[in-house]
Amino acid sequence: MKEKILKTENMVSCTDLKNSQAQIGAFESERFFEKILVGRKFWEAPIITSRICGNCSAIHNITSIKAIESACSINPSLQTQKLRKLMICGQMIYSHSLHLYWEVLPDFVGIGSFFELQKSHPDLFQNAISLIRYAEKILETFGGRTMHLIASVPGGFKSYPKKQSAKILLAESQDALGAAEKTLRLIAFLNYPFLETKRAFITLHKSDEYAFYEGDIWANTGEHFEAKDYSNFIYEELMPQNRAKFGTLMGKKVMVGALARYNQNGAFLGEKIKKLINNLGVPKTLNNPFYNILAEAIECYFFAALSIDLLHSLMAEGIKNEPVIPPAEFTSGIAACEAPQGILLHHYELNKEGFITKCNVITPAVLNLPALELDLKQTASKFKEMPDHERCQTIDLLVKAYDICSPCATH
Amino acid sequence: MENEPQINKMKSARKTLAMFSLASCQGCRLEMLNSYKDFGHLLEYFDIKIFRSKQRINFEGAFDIAIIEGNPDTAEQAEFLKKIRRYSNTIIAMGACAHLGGIQSERNFLPQKLTGKEKAKSVSDIIRVEYVIPGCPIDPKELYHCLMDLYWGKIFCLPDLSVCFECRQNGNKCLLRDNKLCLGPVTRGGCDSICVNNGEACFGCRGFKAEPNIKKLKEQLSAFMTEEEIENSLTIFGQKNKPESKLQ
Numbered sequence: 302m303k304e305k306i307l308k309t310e311n312m313v314s315c316t317d318l319k320n321s322q323a324q325i326g327a328f329e330s331e332r333f334f335e336k337i338l339v340g341r342k343f344w345e346a347p348i349i350t351s352r353i354c355g356n357c358s359a360i361h362n363i364t365s366i367k368a369i370e371s372a373c374s375i376n377p378s379l380q381t382q383k384l385r386k387l388m389i390c391g392q393m394i395y396s397h398s399l400h401l402y403w404e405v406l407p408d409f410v411g412i413g414s415f416f417e418l419q420k421s422h423p424d425l426f427q428n429a430i431s432l433i434r435y436a437e438k439i440l441e442t443f444g445g446r447t448m449h450l451i452a453s454v455p456g457g458f459k460s461y462p463k464k465q466s467a468k469i470l471l472a473e474s475q476d477a478l479g480a481a482e483k484t485l486r487l488i489a490f491l492n493y494p495f496l497e498t499k500r501a502f503i504t505l506h507k508s509d510e511y512a513f514y515e516g517d518i519w520a521n522t523g524e525h526f527e528a529k530d531y532s533n534f535i536y537e538e539l540m541p542q543n544r545a546k547f548g549t550l551m552g553k554k555v556m557v558g559a560l561a562r563y564n565q566n567g568a569f570l571g572e573k574i575k576k577l578i579n580n581l582g583v584p585k586t587l588n589n590p591f592y593n594i595l596a597e598a599i600e601c602y603f604f605a606a607l608s609i610d611l612l613h614s615l616m617a618e619g620i621k622n623e624p625v626i627p628p629a630e631f632t633s634g635i636a637a638c639e640a641p642q643g644i645l646l647h648h649y650e651l652n653k654e655g656f657i658t659k660c661n662v663i664t665p666a667v668l669n670l671p672a673l674e675l676d677l678k679q680t681a682s683k684f685k686e687m688p689d690h691e692r693c694q695t696i697d698l699l700v701k702a703y704d705i706c707s708p709c710a711t712h
Numbered sequence: 713m714e715n716e717p718q719i720n721k722m723k724s725a726r727k728t729l730a731m732f733s734l735a736s737c738q739g740c741r742l743e744m745l746n747s748y749k750d751f752g753h754l755l756e757y758f759d760i761k762i763f764r765s766k767q768r769i770n771f772e773g774a775f776d777i778a779i780i781e782g783n784p785d786t787a788e789q790a791e792f793l794k795k796i797r798r799y800s801n802t803i804i805a806m807g808a809c810a811h812l813g814g815i816q817s818e819r820n821f822l823p824q825k826l827t828g829k830e831k832a833k834s835v836s837d838i839i840r841v842e843y844v845i846p847g848c849p850i851d852p853k854e855l856y857h858c859l860m861d862l863y864w865g866k867i868f869c870l871p872d873l874s875v876c877f878e879c880r881q882n883g884n885k886c887l888l889r890d891n892k893l894c895l896g897p898v899t900r901g902g903c904d905s906i907c908v909n910n911g912e913a914c915f916g917c918r919g920f921k922a923e924p925n926i927k928k929l930k931e932q933l934s935a936f937m938t939e940e941e942i943e944n945s946l947t948i949f950g951q952k953n954k955p956e957s958k959l960q
Contacts, residue, residue, distance in 0.1 A: 330735040330785030332816035333827055341944055348915070349948070352815045352848065355739020399742070416760055419752070430748050437746060445910035447746055448739045448849040452910045459911030708737050 323677035325670060325700070326543040334712045338660040343369050343631065343651055344455060350647065350662065351449045354708040356399065357640050359392040359440055361647075362450045364638040368647040369455045372634030373655075375626050380618070381457045383611060384443050386514050388453065389638070390608035391439030393513075394432055394477070395447075396641035397559070397597040397604075401484065402429035404701050405594055408694065409491050425487070428480040432601070435470075435477035439608065442466045456626035467616055474609045481602040482577070488598035489581040493591040494695050496680055500590070500672055501553050502561035505639050511562075511569040511603065513639035520550055521565060528637035531646055535663060545710035548667040556672045557643025557665045558704060559596035560587055574603055590676055593702045597641075631655045640665050642704050666710035673703045727776035727863060730762040732796055734789050734835075735816060736782030740807035743849040750856050757863050775800040777862060779855075780835055783809045783816065790838050797839040802862060806855065808848035808917050810835045813950035815848070821947065832950070843868055848917035848949055851903055871902040874921050875914050879905035887913055891936045893945055898924035917949045 334353055338346055346369055351362040363385050370377060377385075402425070403415045410422060418426045437447045442462045444450030452460045505512040506519035518534075519525050526534050537548045549555065563570075564586050570578075578599060587596065631651040638645050643665030650659035676699065684692045731741060741763075745751055761775060778800035784790045797803065808814045817832035835841055843862075845855050854870075861868040875896035879886075882905055887894040895916040896908065907914050920926075926946075933942050 330789070330816075330829075332735060332785075333819045333822070334816075336822055336826060337815070337818040340940075342941065345944070345948070349815060352737050352739075355737040355742050355849070358737065358739060414760070414763060416755060416763070419755075433745070434748070445912075446849075446906060448743050451907050451912045454912070460909075711735075 323674055323681055325674045325677065326540075326545065331544050331711045335660045335662055338649075338657050341657055343373065343628070343649070343655045343657060346649060346657060346660070347454065348449075353662070353664070353712045354706055355448055356396050356706055357392060357642065357645075357709065358449050359388055359395075359444065360638055360640040360645060362444075362453055363389060364636050364640075364645050364647045365649075366453065366455050367636035367638065368634045368649050370634065371636060372632055372649055372651050373455065373628030374630050374632070375456050375628060377457060377626070378623055380615075380621060380623060382514070383615060384458065384620075385453070387608055387611045387615070388440060388443055388450070389513055390604040390611065391436045393604040393641050394481070394601055394608070395436035395440070397601045398429060398432040398436065398484070400641075400701075400704050401488065401594065401597060401601070402433075405698075408698060408701070428483050431473075431476050431480045432484070432605075435473055435480075435605070438470055438473060442470055454625060455628070457623055459625060461620055461622050464616075464620065467612065467620065471609070471612050471616065474605070474612060478602070478605045478609065481598075481605040485577070485598045485602050486581065488595055489583060491594070493589060493594070494698065496589050496591060496676070496683070496699075498588060498590060498676055498679065500556040500588075500676075501550060502564055503550055503555050503557055503644060503668070504561045504565045505637060505644060506565065507569075509569070511566050511571075511607075513562075515638075518637060518644065519565060520555065522550075522553065524550065528646065529635045531635065531637070531648070531663070535646070535668075537663065537667065545670055546667050547671045548663060549671055550668075554671040554675050555668055556590070557668045558593055559600050559641070560590065560593040561643065562639065563587065563596040563599060570599070570603055571606070574599070574606065577602075590699065591702045593704065597704070628655065633659075640709075642666060642706055642709070643668060662712055664706075664709040664712055666705045666707070669703050669705055670710060673700065673705065726757060726759050728773070729758040729760050729859075730775040730778045730796075730800065731760070732762070732778060732780050732792075734780065734782030734793075734810075735785040736807065736809040736814060738781065740781045740850045744852050744855060746852050750852070754856060754859060758859065777802045777804065777859070779804045779806050780810050781806045783813055783832055783834055784838055785816075785829070785832065793835065793839050802842045803835075803839065804843045804845060804855075804858065805835045805841045806845045807850050808846065808919070808949045810841075811844050811846050812919050815949060817950035818947055820950075834950070844870070846870070846900060846918040847903060854902060870900065872922050873901045874924075875899045875901045875903065875905050875908070875918075877901050878903070879908050879914075882909055884908045888932060893933065893937065893941075895929070895945065898926055898929050899951075915945065915948050916951050919949075919951055 347362045347365040350365040351358040353361050407414055412421055440447045445452040452458050501520055501522045503520045505516040507516035517527055535548055537546045540547050633650040635648045646663040648661040649657055652658050778796050784793050805811050813832045813834045819827050820831045843858055858868040878901050879896055894913040896914040898920050899914055899916040900918045900921040930942055
């Protein structure tokens with residue numbers, strides 16, 4: 302077997318076992334979002350960039366709003382920030398549970414697709430549905446729609462939910478938390494292939510909480526920088542015969558995502574979750590990229606618990622109908638948030654009339670692709686002894702474990 | 713009671729369904745699962761052959777219905793589309809990307825030197841498409857409606873009223889009267905004016921309705937917007953590619 306080419310729908314990974322070579326590429330067409338935005342008004346940025354990816358539309362919307370707000374010198378109110386954090390919780394649960402139940406679990410259980418799960422494992426199926434429903438409800442209640450949020454705009458929210466809908470959400474939350482716990486207990490005991498890599502991680506970091514909405518960017522190799530200095534640290538390059546850009550931290554291949562966040566910010570997960578993880582026997586640092594799946598299950602539980610806290614505090618204060626804050630000036634703005642797949646950066650420059658003159662978006666998939674390629678290369682020799690069928694599955698699972706989202710990679 | 717065995721017999725004649733995704737955000741596929749209760753019912757009538765993303769594609773036999781999201785961007789994808797056409801009986805173009813060219817078709821107005829690519833096309837520019845489910849993202853109920861109609865051999869029709877019709881029924885305040893941008897009058901309804909309900913303007917993701925009066929709308933908008941801003945807002949979802957949008 303000289304060469305093995307795996308072609309999934311929009312991704313191609315190619316491993317040459319003889320020479321320990323591997324190549325990965327996203328073969329979806331590039332859509333030039335960064336160029337489309339030039340010449341448009343500032344308020345159009347969140348509407349258009351949310352269409353980069355359907356799976357993580359909410360986080361693109363919120364990061365874009367944050368960047369535009371810093372360009373327009375808008376300081377959002379505390380309530381707005383809380384609502385956005387709640388929506389990110391919804392986004393994380395949505396993306397993680399879709400990834401776990403749709404893409405990963407069918408392979409472990411040994412069925413063809415998610416739909417067969419309904420008949421073969423009804424209890425698992427029910428968990429998935431209650432998690433996904435809860436996440437969708439959060440986005441629907443505060444954003445107006447599950448996909449491509451409507452109400453959330455620079456300066457605040459265009460419409461607010463009735464008090465009742467927040468109550469209904471709270472009633473459903475315990476169900477979702479239970480489902481998240483069951484998911485974590487299930488995912489922790491799956492058989493993961495053994496693979497040890499020492500990868501550099503970059504995530505957002507805050508000194509007092511599990512950072513996902515704001516904070517500085519920390520790398521475990523020692524680089525600390527603010528989001529606005531990103532261009533000095535994160536390099537993007539175009540690769541030949543590949544439609545996705547490859548991003549690196551000053552030439553170093555880095556991993557971003559749930560695994561990176563767990564390794565760097567795991568101390569802020571909260572006592573209850575730490576205890577649960579301890580009981581399950583999960584170590585404090587995970588070096589196996591396959592454990593990204595496990596880290597996602599942990600985060601799923603964490604964000605379900607966090608969303609309940611945020612909902613309680615919002616209910617106690619009452620959701621006020623605050624007007625949208627108009628822009629004060631037009632300069633340039635950069636913002637970073639944690640998307641489900643890793644760190645996400647948006648950069649806009651505006652002219653005096655509020656038209657966008659420059660736009661740059663760095664998605665987590667762009668940063669993850671080089672690391673995945675390197676992992677494939679390093680393990681090509683390991684795969685050599687496996688039987689054909691098993692090797693295909695392992696390579697497939699590694700690509701899936703990284704949770705690379707092809708629409709994001711080729712924005 | 714006499715009809716019951718017959719219905720069961722009909723139910724056993726399940727149709728095969730396949731989902732393909734080209735250049736797009738792949739959000740319509742997820743939106744299909746939005747109300748899983750309805751989607752679960754759908755599984756009683758249809759065998760879903762291809763759905764999961766990151767799944768290896770294998771063409772086994774023909775499909776009764778193929779749903780396509782996204783627009784073909786490269787020569788390979790155009791070839792792929794033609795292959796799907798050969799293998800399937802009915803094709804549904806789902807979402808604004810497949811229907812109009814979508815948000816990425818904005819690059820048709822960029823200089824070609826910059827992108828180095830051909831103009832973005834919609835699915836119906838390359839192959840024959842039987843049905844269209846418009847919107848960005850789609851309304852899953854409309855898709856279920858279309859699929860069930862197809863199952864029972866009915867002809868599915870899209871509503872041909874403007875968004876304003878539903879917007880009035882929902883009791884929203886007219887944005888155009890307040891001198892704010894809204895493309896509701898020229899856009900096809902059926903979305904329950906979801907954007908205006910949430911305080912945002914309509915940007916015309918469902919394409920133009922039949923015989924839209926764009927000239928009059930431009931006249932109205934020019935009172936508070938520049939020519940360039942109006943052009944920009946009319947091209948967000950690629951409506952401009954299909955000024956005379958037919959129903960199917």
